Amino acid sequence: MAAVLIIGAGGVGRVVAHKCAQVRDVFSDICLASRTISKCETIRQEIIDKGLGDIKVRVVDADDVQAVTALIREVHPAVVINVALPYQDLAIMEACLQTGVDYLDTANYEHPDTAEFEYNEQWALDDRFREKGLMALLGSGFDPGVTNVFCAYAQQELFDEIHYIDILDCNAGDHGYPFATNFNPEINIREVTAKGRYWEQGQWIETDPLSVRIMHDYPEIGERASYLLYHEELESLVKNIKGLKRIRFFMTFGESYLTHLRVLQNVGMTRIDEVEFQGCKIVPLQFLKTLLPDPASLGSRTKGKTNIGCVIQGLKDGSRRKVYIYNVCDHESCWQEVFSQAVSYTTGVPAMIGAKMMLQGIWRGRGVFNMEQFPARPFMDALNMHGLPWQMLELDCD
């Protein structure tokens, strides 16, 4: 039994708080802290109304290391779950180092001024976490997160050698808006408008944004156009999956989303640099975020399913093998359980499970880790137990 501090009361923070409250034998004391206290209060009331007990709520500016340090000293958590924005990763890690507390997040550090997705600055803290006997678990969402665990499971139990991995992320949900993003709009649009990149034969190959398109048949959803993107789990998987020849990441987008995005880009609304507006400096993408629907508000209107998984090819006992490991998640079921849509749900559940693995000592280590560095099986079992059951298909080899 341990105390946990969750930072960030957005779409994902809501799911993490609800799921931790469902597992009280592990998370006996829960504190949810964020910039806007009213969001924490709403989630607290939902949890009480569900009969899951009470949680503490606090206001914090997570960019301020001293403020986070003071909060950690007040709450005495065994682990801090960071589900604020990627911009806060380094400040929260620093506060954990200063107070001697373990750390977990779901997205790699990004500097607000550059749309670069790299683990370097977080990996650079490995020595300091190691020296202090602390653990940081990076990317414990779905992708990154569960996708890394699926690859680790394949490496540990299904294959002798893995040669090809395609990670495939489909959201076939319909929220009825012509344009909205399913998680933080600023982070989502920065990711989608960045150049694509995949890894083949030891080299990174860059592609123009959304220029590589394939059709893929997603179980329980059907065929969908899927676009090659760079995604952060590729960076750690190329280091940790041995014998790999190629790894790529694809995500589906509907025509309406892509048309709106193209127009917004063409008129400069997705820019992340400051522009002068009526005597003030504004960042167009941040302004756009204030106009778009709050992702946390999409849950009640979203119908349909997500399917995220990995198609993995390699050798087993001298023969070629190809498997597809995936999870299907239903938006409406998520809403009924935790008042969120499936994109937040599929991120928040693995964050809770990652923290549970750490607190139960099932995943332990000193330093900074990615998900595929630990035994996959206990995490895969926990996914089945906590609302994200996975399935596996044997496919014909190419």
Ligand SMILES: NC(=O)c1ccc[n+]([C@@H]2O[C@H](COP(=O)([O-])OP(=O)(O)OC[C@H]3O[C@@H](n4cnc5c(N)ncnc54)[C@H](OP(=O)(O)O)[C@@H]3O)[C@@H](O)[C@H]2O)c1
């Ligand atoms: N790995 C995955 O599969 C995956 C998938 C989706 C999302 N994610 C990640 O999950 C995280 C949360 O996403 P989301 O959709 O929940 O975003 P969101 O709805 O925008 O929520 C972010 C929350 O963080 C709070 N926050 C922002 N800056 C803060 C600060 N300086 N101090 C304290 N709190 C702060 C926000 O407060 P306000 O309400 O006051 O703005 C908001 O409540 C992001 O890092 C995202 O990249 C990961």
